Amino acid sequence: MLKMTGIRKVYRTDLVETHALDDVTLDVKAGEFVAVMGRSGSGKTTFLNVAGLLDTFDGGTYTLDGMDVSRLSDATMSRTRNEKIGFIFQSFNLIPDLDVFDNVDLPLRYRRMTAKERKERILSAVEKVGLSSRLHHLPSQLSGGQQQRVAIARVLAGDPRLILADEPTGNLDTLMAREVMELLLKINEQGATIVMVTHTPECAARAQRAIHLLDGRVVDGDSHFGHLRSVPTGALAAAI
Amino acid sequence: MASDFGPILRALSRNKARASIIVLEVALTLAIVVNCVSLIKDARLELAKQSGFLDEDLISVRVRAFDPAFNEQPFTDSVIAKDVEALRALPGVAAATQTRFRPWQGGGSSNEVWIAGTKSPTFRIQTYAADGQTFKSLGITVAEGRDFTDDEAVSERDRVRAVTSQNRPRSADGRATTPIVQEIVVSRAFAKLAFADGVALGKSLEDSDGDQYAIVGVIDRFYNPYAWNIGEYVMFYATRSTGMQYLVRAEKGQRETLLKSLDKALLTVNPGRVVKMDTIQDLKLKNQGEQLFVVKMLGGVIFLLVFVTALGIVGITSFSVAERTRHIGTRRALGAQKTDILRYFLTENWLLTSFGIVIGSGLAFFLNAALVSSSTASRLAPVLLLVGMGIMWVTGILSALAPALRGMRIEPAIATRNV
Amino acid sequence: MALLGYDLFLARKSLRRNPGLTLLVVVGIALGIAVSTTFAAVRHAFQTDPIPEKSSMLHSVRLDSWDPAAPHPDRVGVPPQVTYRDMVEIMKSKIPVRQSGMFKTNLYVFPADKAQNPFEEMARVCYRDFFAMFGAPFAYGGTWDEKADGGEPVVVLSEPMNQKLFGGVNSVGKTVRLRDRDFKVVGVLAKWMPNLRFYDLTQNYIGEPENLYIPFGLLRPMELQLAGNNDGWGPNTGTGFEGYLASESTWIQMWVELPNAQAVAAYKSFLDAYATEQKKIGRFQRPLNNKVTPLLEYMADREVTPRAVKSLFAVSLLFLAVCAVNLIGLLLGKFLARSGETSVRRALGASRKDVFLQHLVECQLVSAVGGVVGVLLALGALSGINAWLKSQTGRGDLFALDLPMLLVALALTAGAGLVSGLYPAWRACQLAPAVHLRIG
Known part of the structure; x- marks a missing residue:
């Protein structure tokens, strides 16, 4: 599903050259739930940006869902993000001026779907995260856990091949964090591939395996938690 | 894309303050601009008025004598005759006459008259003496009826002087028992005002002295600004007036040359005098000074107003882009193309501008109604409003463009940056 | 803080x-x-x-001596100026502290210095009270005496005119030739530049004050020609200059200084009594409508702005x-x-x-x-x-x-x-x- 070989990302200023990613090689199979761990400054965010096609990289190859995405135009990158990737951010990144419905609608808008199809998807996704009664609430009227569930609904509505989660529980208290993790696990069980960046071992422990980043490199290989399950990907929304 | 309006409108409705400020600014600007343009149009209408004469070839000459010999009227009369001859003999002079009439002076002399045999309604009308050269000097011909002759002007002058040199016997109502009958030429506008059928030729007017004015000619066009709104009404009567004041018409292109030689020619006739010359174009320029001032000032205000509004839209949109950096990043992360972002901001701006235009149109008519009732402003022409709308739309789009382009370039990676 | x-x-x-x-x-x-x-x-x-210190005391006087057939075409329906014959009569009132009728005329000035050419200058023809009424300050000398109002050839010069004719020195007592006679300088104004020529709002009131001031009594002997507006109606019953003075032509600005409300009321009834008297000889055939208007109100009336x-x-x-x-x-x-x-x-x-x-x-x-x-x-x-x-x-x-x-x-x-x-x-x-x- 996600295959990186020798990925390098260098930030240059006049004085210093920082290797944010240095020869990162990684292979995530379809249906896997992988945690990417590392301390702050280890290159986690850069990894996420590269993996999510939010940023370009300087060397290596990256294949996503069988497609070489190493050198794409901005427009193609945008389209690929829209169709194949779902993001869950630490700070939720809901648009505060839009209600739950319109927020979940966001990725679908850029897919030029008919209004009817969008509505069906939105309602079903919001129902899956248990927020049907809050359809026309604004983000500011929701708790942190509810906001993150809206963000997850936004992902589900888009039915992506790959879900990238960036510290999804980082801004939540323990109870809410657990709820969100359970939801992610459920989504993974129903076939979605998830790559989750985190620095808390408790969260990483819920994933099938963890990768550690240090100074932009992958160290000590993979840690496996539990065994691989092969579940057919796709049709995620229908499966849950 | 119409389907985009929904979420944009809903987002705007939750940001009422900022949205309503752009709407309000556009509305006020439109209302003010449209009304200023309307005022300019009124002023331009005034500025476009024509005297009916060949203004650009005309020179008014006023001579003041300090030589005591001029205290004797016969002496002055003889100098005037010689002056007119000298002027007509000058190369480059097409025609010249003695008259107190100066087009565009913004005043002159007027009288109260009525149709002979009635006593009302009364008409206020400008009156000026004329001779056989007056209309030629103004560069026009009498359209209906006849022109005067020089001989007629001189004999009329002598006749009227003889009658008025002594107290005239009067009846109880103050009218002279020996009324003078003079022949006059009137303007077409007066003919239409005074006579229901518009036919003036052959009819007579009368004034409070009981004197009669028989209309023998009509000129097509006349306009000389005058208090009391009688700029288009005039009667010329055949007489050589007193006073060393002349109207000279230069041949085409000769006016500037003449301005250099005129005074010398007159001083050769008699040196005991000072000569003042004004081109009629200068008089016109001075007369229209206030209107020109208004046109220039209003033009400046309109320009600055649109400029300030454009600045406002640029600024407000810039801040709004800056404030929404993270939202834009998120949208980009979720798959929005750069053009989607550009279109988002332009659509948002277009919606706000359009609301402003709708409200501004109402406001414009409201303001216009106030202007119409409090001054001489005319009704707002709908086409002006359309032009104003166009200006505001273009201003809105152009002003939003730079900030929107900046928003378009926001990186999607902004979305993963945590505060 | x-x-x-x-x-x-x-x-x-x-x-x-x-x-x-x-x-x-x-x-x-x-x-x-x-x-x-x-x-x-x-x-x-x-x-x-x-003139803030006394604008409430200065009053413009307007008399409705106009044509019974139709009101004066001005906005307020009363001629802004008065006739000569009315001015002469109402100037006899003792109620105003100061008063002056006035008009402007063009005069030729012949400088004593023969090297200078004669030039034409606008002069204000007024009574001796003019200067004190309108706050025109004197640098040298002062206004003419009461006798001179009757028509003596005396003149008050403006500061720029004194500069032009006499190089700015004290010229009181010197003579200057205006048109055909010698005038004795009795006073020279200090710099005086009110915003508007507020004492004559009938025309061109944006401008500097006149440079020459001569007594009203010179009107007849010099047959001074008006250089301002003249609104008239009715038959010209006389001939020549005297006929003009006797006519219903209105061309004189009339001002009075009334110190308080009683004076205003008294003056107003004086005018009404005068108008009623005139009705008996066939004049003032319109309804009584005489106006005694304080300066600022008059400015608004004339739509000065x-x-x-x-x-x-x-x-x-x-x-x-x-x-x-x-x-x-x-x-x-x-x-x-x-x-x-x-x-x-x-x-x-x-x-x-x-x-x-x-x-x-x-x-x-x-x-x-x-x-x-x-x-x-x-x-x-x-x-x-x-x-x-x-x-x-x-x-x-x-x-x-x-x-x-x-x-x-x-x-x-x-x-x-x-x-x-x-x-x-x-x-x-x-x-x-x-x-x-x-x-x-």
Whole structure:
């Protein structure tokens, strides 16, 4: 599903050259739930940006869902993000001026779907995260856990091949964090591939395996938690 | 894309303050601009008025004598005759006459008259003496009826002087028992005002002295600004007036040359005098000074107003882009193309501008109604409003463009940056 | 108050952070101040009380001696000037402290210095009270005596005329030849430059005062020709100059100085009695409508402020309103765009009031800078308008930013800053300390 070989990302200023990613090689199979761990400054965010096609990289190859995405135009990158990737951010990144419905609608808008199809998807996704009664609430009227569930609904509505989660529980208290993790696990069980960046071992422990980043490199290989399950990907929304 | 309006409108409705400020600014600007343009149009209408004469070839000459010999009227009369001859003999002079009439002076002399045999309604009308050269000097011909002759002007002058040199016997109502009958030429506008059928030729007017004015000619066009709104009404009567004041018409292109030689020619006739010359174009320029001032000032205000509004839209949109950096990043992360972002901001701006235009149109008519009732402003022409709308739309789009382009370039990676 | 210095420091920093947008904000408000101050000053020139110490005592006199068939075509329906015969009669009243009928005429001046050419000059023909009535100050000598009012050849020179004829020295007692006779100089005015020729609002009142003043009594012996407006009606019953003086032509401006309300009432009934008397000999056939109007009211009556000036002033206020709305939008945008920083301040212990004041100080700083730039722009605009006016009327100093106008500019600036700042500052201080830390 996600295959990186020798990925390098260098930030240059006049004085210093920082290797944010240095020869990162990684292979995530379809249906896997992988945690990417590392301390702050280890290159986690850069990894996420590269993996999510939010940023370009300087060397290596990256294949996503069988497609070489190493050198794409901005427009193609945008389209690929829209169709194949779902993001869950630490700070939720809901648009505060839009209600739950319109927020979940966001990725679908850029897919030029008919209004009817969008509505069906939105309602079903919001129902899956248990927020049907809050359809026309604004983000500011929701708790942190509810906001993150809206963000997850936004992902589900888009039915992506790959879900990238960036510290999804980082801004939540323990109870809410657990709820969100359970939801992610459920989504993974129903076939979605998830790559989750985190620095808390408790969260990483819920994933099938963890990768550690240090100074932009992958160290000590993979840690496996539990065994691989092969579940057919796709049709995620229908499966849950 | 119409389907985009929904979420944009809903987002705007939750940001009422900022949205309503752009709407309000556009509305006020439109209302003010449209009304200023309307005022300019009124002023331009005034500025476009024509005297009916060949203004650009005309020179008014006023001579003041300090030589005591001029205290004797016969002496002055003889100098005037010689002056007119000298002027007509000058190369480059097409025609010249003695008259107190100066087009565009913004005043002159007027009288109260009525149709002979009635006593009302009364008409206020400008009156000026004329001779056989007056209309030629103004560069026009009498359209209906006849022109005067020089001989007629001189004999009329002598006749009227003889009658008025002594107290005239009067009846109880103050009218002279020996009324003078003079022949006059009137303007077409007066003919239409005074006579229901518009036919003036052959009819007579009368004034409070009981004197009669028989209309023998009509000129097509006349306009000389005058208090009391009688700029288009005039009667010329055949007489050589007193006073060393002349109207000279230069041949085409000769006016500037003449301005250099005129005074010398007159001083050769008699040196005991000072000569003042004004081109009629200068008089016109001075007369229209206030209107020109208004046109220039209003033009400046309109320009600055649109400029300030454009600045406002640029600024407000810039801040709004800056404030929404993270939202834009998120949208980009979720798959929005750069053009989607550009279109988002332009659509948002277009919606706000359009609301402003709708409200501004109402406001414009409201303001216009106030202007119409409090001054001489005319009704707002709908086409002006359309032009104003166009200006505001273009201003809105152009002003939003730079900030929107900046928003378009926001990186999607902004979305993963945590505060 | 202890925070004011810190607030100013923050405001300066905030303005420097984004010079482009700061420039935008400042230009926006500066243009508003410039345009409104400019047209306020133009309007001010026409509306200033020209003689505040006694404008309430100076009264213009108007008599309705007009045609019974139709009212005078002026807006108020009464001729703005009086006939010669009426002036002579009402000048006999002892009620006014001072009074003068007057008109203007063109005279030839023959300088004593033969090297100078004769030149034509506008002279005011008036009574000896003119100078004290209208506050014209003397540098040398004074007005002529009562006997001279009857028609002696004496003259009062303006300061520029004395400069031109006598090089500015005390010329009292010297003679100057006007038209065909020698005039004795009895007085020389000091510099006198009221905004408008307020003592004669019948025409061309934007201009400098006349340079020559001669007694009214010279009208007959010199057969002085009027150089002003003359509205007449009715038959010319006489002939020649005497016929003109006896006619119903109105061409004399009549002014009286009445110290109090009793005097005004007494004078008014004197005029009405005079008009009633005249009715008996067939004159004044219209309803009694004599007007004794104090100066400022008379100025409004005559519509001294050109309509164009009034509308431009109104437009400029609307313009300022747009600029203020503009400023609200820009400040609001600016404050909300940095709501993160404000939330941090709130979290670190700044109270609502602190945040509110901090933002208000920034608004005031912006509008103060805008105000200074605006006043400079207004000065430029006014000098342009003055130059244009000079080409039109010869008067090039009518419009100026005097103290009252600077105060107006100051008030407009502070007002715009305050009005435009209140809402954005209020919005800024409503930001909660925590929310923005979390959502980012």
